[in-house]
Amino acid sequence: MTSTADQRPATGPGRLAGRTVLIAGAAGGQGRAGAVLFARQGANLALCDIDEVGLETTQDAVRGDVPGTDVLTARVDMRDVAAIERFAAEVTDRFGVIDVVYNNAGINHVGALADASEEDFERVHDINLKSAFFLVKAALPGLKRSTSASIIIVSSGAGLLAPADGNALYCSSKGGLISLTRALARDLAPLGIRVNCLLPGPIETPMVHKFFAAMPAERQQEVRDEVLSRSLFKRFGQPEEVAAMAVFLATDEATYVTAGIIPVDAGWIAV
Numbered sequence: 389m390t391s392t393a394d395q396r397p398a399t400g401p402g403r404l405a406g407r408t409v410l411i412a413g414a415a416g417g418q419g420r421a422g423a424v425l426f427a428r429q430g431a432n433l434a435l436c437d438i439d440e441v442g443l444e445t446t447q448d449a450v451r452g453d454v455p456g457t458d459v460l461t462a463r464v465d466m467r468d469v470a471a472i473e474r475f476a477a478e479v480t481d482r483f484g485v486i487d488v489v490y491n492n493a494g495i496n497h498v499g500a501l502a503d504a505s506e507e508d509f510e511r512v513h514d515i516n517l518k519s520a521f522f523l524v525k526a527a528l529p530g531l532k533r534s535t536s537a538s539i540i541i542v543s544s545g546a547g548l549l550a551p552a553d554g555n556a557l558y559c560s561s562k563g564g565l566i567s568l569t570r571a572l573a574r575d576l577a578p579l580g581i582r583v584n585c586l587l588p589g590p591i592e593t594p595m596v597h598k599f600f601a602a603m604p605a606e607r608q609q610e611v612r613d614e615v616l617s618r619s620l621f622k623r624f625g626q627p628e629e630v631a632a633m634a635v636f637l638a639t640d641e642a643t644y645v646t647a648g649i650i651p652v653d654a655g656w657i658a659v
């Protein structure tokens with residue numbers, strides 16, 4: 389069986405009317421932008437994050453932009469597989485279906501090999517990689533009830549290349565997500581579930597702000613220039629520019645797109 393478009397309109401506003409979108413890592417940055425853009429397409433939202441205050445701000449942003457959106461929020465630590473399972477079950481119970489999983493939660497890590505602990509390795513890989521596997525597994529019963537199921541996994545350009553020193557843990561976790569996408573796309577194609585992976589370039593979010601704040605002030609401009617030297621537009625991307633691609637991948641305009649490893653990066657990995 390292959391994924392087929394149903395009778396719902398494929399273009400225009402409301403492309404995801406009535407569908408249920410689960411976003412992990414929805415408390416800020418790209419996840420918050422995604423929540424608003426998915427809501428504009430008429431979706432119901434199930435949002436989780438470890439940051440409850442940020443989740444509330446996202447919920448307010450959604451309700452301010454698209455009043456009446458049905459939003460379920462929950463504090464979930466993506467290191468906690470049982471909590472992921474509980475949330476996916478709650479979403480399926482509440483909405484009857486999961487049409488879209490947008491797996492966006494992630495953390496950065498920069499540090500020399502000699503300083504990295506086993507705990508560092510586990511934290512980065514648990515949050516960035518292991519959580520994606522178990523979120524998809526937990527969402528499967530809900531996804532199987534959808535006629536147009538789609539999974540979007542957020543990796544990074546750093547999953548394909550090593551853009552800076554001290555990036556081994558981040559790069560290996562994000563590289564794993566690329567392989568995971570391909571393998572899941574193969575396994576889930578017979579169920580009509582599409583699986584795609586986004587590779588954002590440098591995007592202006594709290595993650596990037598923290599990255600710069602952690603370095604000495606005199607290094608910041610140099611590193612900023614270095615990062616942007618790979619962007620053909622010489623600027624950071626905005627969270628909405630990534631989220632817009634996630635929305636597209638979730639719609640019936642993308643019914644022939646699966647196992648896609650899709651950069652949203654102004655050429656960042658190409659040059």
Ligand SMILES: NC(=O)c1ccc[n+]([C@@H]2O[C@H](COP(=O)([O-])OP(=O)(O)OC[C@H]3O[C@@H](n4cnc5c(N)ncnc54)[C@H](O)[C@@H]3O)[C@@H](O)[C@H]2O)c1
Nearest residue numbers: 413415416417418438465466493494544588590591593595
């Ligand atoms: N900003 C960039 O330049 C960039 C580039 C490439 C890829 N990415 C990826 O994009 C995704 C979104 O990041 P962002 O840029 O919006 O940054 P962000 O820090 O604003 O968003 C990450 C979200 O993940 C959540 N999170 C972190 N640990 C968690 C945990 N244990 N359990 C639940 N939630 C947790 C955070 O609270 C936050 O809301 C991440 O996967 C990141 O690796 C970002």
